[in-house]
Amino acid sequence: MRLDRLHLQNFRCYEDAHFDFQPGFNLVVGVNGSGKTSLLLGVAGCFGNLLGSIGVHRPSIAESDVRFELVKFEDRIRFERSYPLVLTAQGGAFEHQEWHVSLERSSLQTNFSALNSLVFSENLISIDGATHGDLPVFAVYQANRRWLTMSVTAEHAAQSKPSRLDAYTSWFDAASNLKNFETWFIGKTLERFQRLARTGFPGILTDELTWINSAIQCALPESKGIEYDMEMRGLMVDIDDRKTPFNDLSDGQRGMVALFADIARRICLLNPHMGKDVLSKTNGIIVIDELDIHLHPGWQRTIAPALKKAFPSIQFIAASHSPQVIGSLQPGEVILLNNHDGSHPRATYGLDSSSILEEVMGVPQREPEIEELLDQLFSTLENNELEKARSQLDALKKKAPDLPEFAGAEALLKRKEIIGR
Incomplete structure (x- = not known):
């Protein structure tokens, strides 16, 4: 799965705009009100119908997403919705190369058209019950993520029977809660204990929990990862050889651990047949608003390279205000919004933060x-x-x-x- 180009018509703040995306990392940058979040929601909207076609819950494109237009009538001025809203995507999603999502004034219902949509649905449904067949990851991490665990019990986790398509649960607000992650993680911990009890073979520890912790270590090299502590009845994170309850971590630490762990969990659910290569080979799209939220400037500098290292086949489409994040990426990976149009800055990678503020973001270096x-x-x-x-x-x-x-x-x-x- 990938998105090469997105055409937005009458979607939120966009009257008519085209944006091109590259396969790897895409960082959307702009002042408040420039349309960053609207662009990310447009990306989510064009894929929502694909997931909805197999029964995965999706929020519909709604009337509130239709652009307002200023209309003059005699001596009065009023705002009216400008129809139709149309999202046109080009890229790759199973058999799709181009697809459309639209909302008309007459019906106020979302219309979806794409080549081979029936093939897409049948492929996903048949793959869900099979042991092979690659599935792409897709999830949206919104700006208001807090990442608090829900105190799931081992008894509850033991009764859970996850499906491959569970990786798409809460895809539109992937950080709304960690219950799904916690349930799955505890279940995998119980499976590990069971295999060890049966075999006594320490090599069995090369499993999904190992792969998730390898992703966390890309973000936090000083961490040994996350584990479920049976005595404490909770998730514990080892940073600098100190184990801390997950909910007691700082917002920045919790955000880094949870983001990498949740992406890795979804990938492991989708493609268990890939084994140890699952994180490197699974493709898909991850959307992240306010990538730098709660992060120290040092971590802002490393988060984008860490995501690329942990998940090299994923296309990331993210938004940020951080000069540290911008300076960690090549100019072609940065989309600079200006009057709802996108362009690439002349230089970004390796520039100091003051230079990025002035040359890329148009902000004076000092007061x-x-x-x-x-x-x-x-x-x-x-x-x-x-x-x-x-x-x-x-x-x-x-x-x-x-x-x-x-x-x-x-x-x-x-x-x-x-x-x-």
Whole structure:
């Protein structure tokens, strides 16, 4: 599964826009209100009907997604919905190369058209009951993710019988709760204990739990991963050789562990026949809004490379404001939104955060007030108004101590005071 191009018509803030995506990582960047979340929801909307065709719950494209248009009528102005809403996707999803989702004023029902849609549905349904046949992962992680466990019991997990298609459960809000992850993880832990009791063979530990922890270690090299502690009756995470209950982790730690673990769980559910290669070979699309949420700047710099390393065949479509995230990606991996159009910046990878703020995001490196006061100071020095310059320098030091420009200004001022010009 992949998305090559998306055409949005009358969808939320977009009147008519095209966006191209590359197979690997795609980071959507823009100011608040530029359309980042709307673009991600457009991606979700064009795949929702594909999943809905096999009975997986999906939220429909709704009237609230239809773009508002300002209409002048005589001396009055009013807002009206602009129909039809149309999402046109090009890429690959089983037999599909292009498909459409639309919403008309007359019906207010979502229409879906694609070549071979019956083949798509039959393929998924038949694959679900089979031991082979590759399935793509698809999940949307929205910005309001909190990742709290639900205290699932081992008794409940032991009674659960997961299907391969359970990997698509809660796909539209994959971080809404961790109950599905917790149930599956505890069940796999019980399976491991059972196999060890039967065989006594330590090599049996190469299983889904091992692969999930390998994904977590891509994000947090200092972590040994996550486990279910039978005595504590809860999920424990080992970071720097210290085991901590999952819910007691910081928001940033919990977010990193849960994101990588949940993606890996969905992949392991979908393609168990791939064995140890399941994380590297499974393809699909993962959508993540506010990729950097709750993360320290150091982790913001590493999260995109870690996702690419852990899941090399996945297409990621994410949004972020973080210069650290932007600086970890190549220009072709960054989609810069401006007036609802997308373009690639000239340079990103390896730039420091200040350069990215100014050159990519159009944000001054420092507060405009301080920048203006520095300009005034050096202009006064240039005009040899030395007493005024000394006063400006002293005032600026009180307002913003320890600016690196002070050393140069002091040296220039002293030289001019000595030589008189």
